Amino acid sequence: MEPYISVKNVSHKYPNGVTAIKDINLDIHEGEVVAILGSNGSGKTTLVKHFNGLLKPTKGEITVGTMNTKKERISKLSSRVGYVFQNPNHQxxxxxxKQELAYGCKNLKMTEEDIETRVQKAIDLFRLEDRLDDNPFDLNSSQRKEVAMASIMAVSPKVIVLDEPTTGQDHKGCKRVLELVRMFQREGHIVVLITHDMHLIGELNCRTVVMNQSEKIADDHASVVFSDKGIMEEAGLQPPQITQFANQITNLDEMKTYLTVESIIEWMKANKEEDVKVGTGS
Amino acid sequence: MNSLYMPKDSLIHSLDPRTKMLFVVFVVASSFILNDPALQLVFLVALFPLVVMAKVVKPYLISIQFLLLFAVLIMTVHGIYNPIGVTPVFEIFGGLTFKYESMVYASVMSFRILVIGTAAVLFVMTTHPSDMASALVKWKVPHSFAFILLSTFQIIPIIAREAKIVMEAQQARCLDVKGSLIQRVKNLVPMFAPLFIITFMKVHQLSYVLECRAFSRKGEKTSLRETKIGSLDYTFLLGMLGFLAFEIYLKLFMMGSLQLTTDALLTYSLFGTWIVFGFMIIKFVVKQFQGKIGGAN
Structure with a gap:
């Protein structure tokens, strides 16, 4: 299957001479959820800003759908790749x-009815019926974030990029983000997440790309990446607590990485008669 | 944080900000005392060694380009159209004639801009904003006023950064920033509305942060960055004073017999600005062209 986003040997050098990403290769297929991990300054944001053309590669090539990002306008690419910024106040x-939701569609010069249907769809998806006439600045931060996401989704882009969606969110907000990502996936969108939230990735159990010092050092399923001690240490990452806990139990199924509390409980139920043996780490 | 300050190790950098502020005042005064294009040109050239000494030649040349735009405009438009001119110097196509008096007037104006601009750029590039604030406080300027000045310096780069993010965020919402002129004017709303709100939020936060650190406490305050006037400053000040005296002497007693300004000087300085301006345009066009090929935004 042809990948939807194809990143080929892409490097980006900022005008000040800093090389933010080096020789990245990445294919993202339809229906995938991809988490991009890495410490601050590792090039995560630079990489995803290439997807909607906010940055153009200084070397290499990126294709989104059938479009080469170098040759297309950001406004056109943005109808395929929605980018939700970290701080909704910027958007x-x-x-x-309601006006906020319709804004993107208006920029694309859609017809009134078209805008109406798309906005209605976003309202249904995000359950915003009661807040339509509120001023976004009167909402609390997680609601505002949701409005920002909904306003991007109203354009119904194929790909949705979420830049640190759970930062500064309370537990309820984080749970909502998780729910929304799953919903986007069900609706057939590609979701690209930039995050430091290991718990979120554990719950999503998705493909994980690890960036370190401008380079891609791992690209695999979360369970594989999280169990690779070398990579985790190199990138300065720590797996979710439950995974760390599971790694300490020596008689656990060694082949499997446990990413969620539920998976551990399941294992415990299945192995009731055995004692849990805690070792010094595997 | 401080976009214009260039941290370098030089004599000019080590001068007290107060000396440098007096220097700017001195340059402004001189540019008015030396009311003659030739002398001003000499003065402008004389300032350049200071720029070299401060090790800020490249950034200086970059920032002075904008002032050169003014100079080109003033010298060309005034030289041709200013009604005080009577004596023709030379004619370009279409009967447009540069006249001596108006060229003198235009040259004085534009050299003055360049001279004052040079001093200002030199001051800003070699003085840490905090040093300037603490120097002002030593001059008995109220602490809060000094802080207002300081925070203005510091908030400009912050706003610039936020503006960039807002623009990217709106582009991510399918806003076409490269549309027609009307479209671009319309785009100011989605650009500036979030920018204003964010700036107000930041300023509001800043006021809280300041209060948390006892900003409004009464009484004397100390500064982390202390400034002191030393022998170097005195030398510099003395030099300036001597120069000022010389200028006044020149102005009062020598102006009658001194005729440095000639047609040739005026014409060459006009051509000089044109040539530099031409280079700037060529550089700009080449950059645009490269941008199109390289696809940089």
Whole structure:
């Protein structure tokens, strides 16, 4: 199957001479959820900013759908790749949630009915019926974030990029993000997540790309990446607590990485008669 | 944080900000005392060694380009159209004639801009904003005023950074920033509305942060960066004073017999600005062209 986003040997050098990403190769297929991990300054954001053309590769090539990002306008690419910024305050400016949702579609010069249907779809997806006339700045931060996401989704891009969606969110907000990502996937979108939230990745149990010092050092399923001690240490990452805990239990199924509490409980139920043996780490 | 300050190790950098502020005042005064294009040109050239000494030649040349735009405009437009001119110097196509008096007027104006600009750039590039604030406080400027000045310096790069993010964020919402002129004017709203809100939020936060660190406490304050006037400053000040005296002497007693300004000087300085301006345009066009090929945004 042809990948939807294809990154080929891409490097990006900022005008100040800093090389933010070096020789990256990455294919993202339809229906995938990809988490991009790495410490601050490792090049995660630079990489994803290439997807909607905010940055153009200084070397290499990126194709989104059939479009070469070098040759297309950001406004056109943005209809395929929605980018939700970390701080919703950078995006929202209209006096009501409804206008905010319609803004992207209006920029694409859609017809009134078309805008109406798309906005309605976003309202249904995000359950925003009661907040349509609120001013986005009167909402709390997680609601505002949701409005920002909904306003991107209203354009119904194929790919949705979430830049640190759980940062600064309370537990409820984080759970909602998880729910939304799963929903996007069900709706047939590709989701690209930049995050430091290992718990979120554990729950999503998705493909994980690890960046370190401008380079891609791992690209595999979360369970594989999280169990690779070398890579985790190199990138300065720590797997979710439950995975660390599971790694200490020596008589656990060695072949499997446990990413969620539920998976451990399941194992415990299945191995009731055995004692849990805690070792010094595997 | 401080976009214009260039941390370098030089004599000019080690001068007290107060000396440098007096230097700017001195240059402004001189540019008015030396009311003659030739003398101003000499003065402008004389300032350049200071720029070299401060080791900021390249950034200086970059920032002075904008002032050169003014100079080109003033010298060309005034030289041709200013009604005070009567004596023709030379004619370009279409009967447009540069006249002596108007060229003198235009040259004085544009050299003055360049001279004052040079001093200002030199001051800003070699003085850490915090040093300037603490120097002002030593001059009995109220602490809060000094801080207002300081925070203005510091907030500009912050706003610039935020503006870039806002623009990217709006582009991510399918806003076409490269549309027609009307479209671009319309785009100002989605650009500036979030920018204003964010800036106000930041300023509001800043006021809290300041209060948490006892900003409004009464009484004397000390500064982390202390400035002191030393022998170097005195030498510099003395030099300036001597120069000022010389200028006044020149102005009062020598102006009658001194005729440095000639047609040739005026014409050459006009051509000089044109040539430099031409280079700037060529550089700009080449950059645009490269941008198109390289696909940089």
């Amino acid at each position: 929202t400016f209209l006096p009501s949630v």
